Amino acid sequence: MPMVTAVKSVSLWVWKAVWQRTYLYDRQYLIDLAELDDHAVMDSDEKNSGWQRMYVDAELKQFASLEGVPEEEWAHVHLESWEMFSQAMILMCDKGKTQCLRGKLAEVYYWTTTLHVGQLRTLWQTGFDQRTV
Secondary structure, three states: OOEEEEEEEEEEEEEEOOOOOOOOOOOOEEEEEOOOOOOOOEEOOHHHOOEEEEEEOOEEOOOOOHHHOOEOOEEEEEEEEEEEEEEEEEEOEOOOOOOEOOEEEEEEEEEOOOOOHHHHHHHHHHOOOHHHO
């Protein structure tokens, strides 16, 4: 994605494919940032997540981790950052393009604020036109 300014939260539809880890410590990235500052990285390791909250299909998850996203089905994922950030986001891969998440994305939105659960429920229930993916 191009440079984004004053992002507080990100919403997107994710189809996470089943993957096989080739090495014990492989990480798959949903979001990485172009700059060295990685406070908003979203990967498969919840200990390294820079997100304050993660909702999947309008349900708050205990950890902001890819483990909370179901495989082989569309899920609405909403992430809230600890702080606003302004830089380019890299989707489905790390900035080095060596650790990528297999799957698909649809309708990526970034927000300058957090959304309340009612708004997330509406986005999830409304869905998107899957014929366009």
